[in-house]
Amino acid sequence: MQNITPKRLIISRTDSIGDVILTLPVAGELKRMFPDIHILFLGSSYTRPIVECCPHVDEFVDWTEIGKLSDTDKVVAFKKMRADTILHVFPRPEIAKLAKRAGIPVRIGTSHRVYHWLTCNTKVSLSRRHSDLHESQLNLQLLSPLGYVPLVSLAEVRERLLMVPPALDAETQRWLDPSRFNLILHPKSKGSAREWGIDHFCQLVDLLPADRFHLFLCGTAAEREKMGALLGKVGENVTDLCGKLSLSQYIAFIASADALVAASTGPLHIAAAVGTHAVGLYPPMRPIHPGRWRPLGDHVKVFCVEKECEACRHSMDCACMKAIKPEAVAQHLMECL
Numbered sequence: 001m002q003n004i005t006p007k008r009l010i011i012s013r014t015d016s017i018g019d020v021i022l023t024l025p026v027a028g029e030l031k032r033m034f035p036d037i038h039i040l041f042l043g044s045s046y047t048r049p050i051v052e053c054c055p056h057v058d059e060f061v062d063w064t065e066i067g068k069l070s071d072t073d074k075v076v077a078f079k080k081m082r083a084d085t086i087l088h089v090f091p092r093p094e095i096a097k098l099a100k101r102a103g104i105p106v107r108i109g110t111s112h113r114v115y116h117w118l119t120c121n122t123k124v125s126l127s128r129r130h131s132d133l134h135e136s137q138l139n140l141q142l143l144s145p146l147g148y149v150p151l152v153s154l155a156e157v158r159e160r161l162l163m164v165p166p167a168l169d170a171e172t173q174r175w176l177d178p179s180r181f182n183l184i185l186h187p188k189s190k191g192s193a194r195e196w197g198i199d200h201f202c203q204l205v206d207l208l209p210a211d212r213f214h215l216f217l218c219g220t221a222a223e224r225e226k227m228g229a230l231l232g233k234v235g236e237n238v239t240d241l242c243g244k245l246s247l248s249q250y251i252a253f254i255a256s257a258d259a260l261v262a263a264s265t266g267p268l269h270i271a272a273a274v275g276t277h278a279v280g281l282y283p284p285m286r287p288i289h290p291g292r293w294r295p296l297g298d299h300v301k302v303f304c305v306e307k308e309c310e311a312c313r314h315s316m317d318c319a320c321m322k323a324i325k326p327e328a329v330a331q332h333l334m335e336c337l
Contacts, residue, residue, distance in 0.1 A: 004106055004146050006034060006085040012042040013090045014063045016192065017266025020047045021163070021273055022136040022296065023089050027056035028160030029140060029148065040081055042095070049248040050270070053163040063095070078102035088120065089139050096120065108145055128287070135292055158296045163273040165255035166248050175239055176256060177214040181337055184216045184254060186262035187230060188223035193264040194283045194318040198230050200326050204261070205230070207330035210237040212337065216257070217242055218250065218267065259336055261329065264293050272297025277336050279329060283320045284309050301332055
């Protein structure tokens with residue numbers, strides 16, 4: 001099936017922010033390969049603001065809303081997309097079955113999912129668990145039936161990732177301090193990543209000179225309740241923005257700030273993609289290590305202890321994350337000045 005020339009293609013990725021951002025190079029590569037293609041992105045409503053920042057995507061389709069429909073209406077919704085190809089980047093049995101029932105001619109998925117043998121007519125041999133490739137490179141591998149030639153480096157993949165942030169509204173703009181380095185701290189991850197710890201973020205706040213840095217604590221309202229002593233740092237040079245920004249506003253705010261520090265979370269990937277200094281904190285554990293989940297950007301710094309670690313695989317209390325010194329992070333941020 002190497003002669004496929006898709007006209008209307010669905011990229012199906014219905015999981016979280018970071019996963020979606022690392023899928024956007026697929027859209028960029030498709031536009032390079034097929035300039036006239038119409039790309040639909042099937043995602044969750046939560047990630048819609050992310051997808052709408054990508055000019056390579058022509059249309060967002062809300063799986064959250066489709067998922068509420070009856071089985072018959074779900075099939076109708078898929079037929080209305082008039083797609084000739086679907087790419088199951090994040091495999092879901094229900095979506096795979098719907099694509100087949102809707103009669104989408106070309107259905108591409110990994111051969112390592114048993115249900116894809118019943119629902120996909122084009123399968124790619126791809127195993128993520130033990131691969132040394134970056135997540136974005138693994139996503140691009142699914143384009144091989146369309147004639148994709150693997151990109152050599154992450155720098156080339158980065159060229160396919162395009163995010164244009166929304167304009168920052170005046171209400172949010174007023175929080176930024178033009179006389180200081182505006183640094184976002186995003187301490188929590190909603191359980192999606194190994195975290196550095198509130199005490200380490202407190203130490204980082206104390207290490208950064210107040211006359212040169214303005215710090216912003218960001219996260220959801222629910223995450224704010226878990227920040228403990230960090231909230232005690234709120235004052236003249238530390239502002240609490242937890243729960244105060246929509247995702248669209250947060251994207252714009254990140255793009256207007258100077259840097260962001262976080263574990264392997266969506267906001268870290270946003271910062272890297274929009275050109276803000278992205279400082280990532282990672283464990284050296286497969287498959288969640290930076291080799292797989294490093295942000296894609298021109299101003300990325302990753303902190304990760306150099307060791308093979310398995311001791312805390314079954315615990316979120318990660319000694320390797322705690323081994324990342326606040327002094328080292330502070331030194332890098334001083335260099336960013």
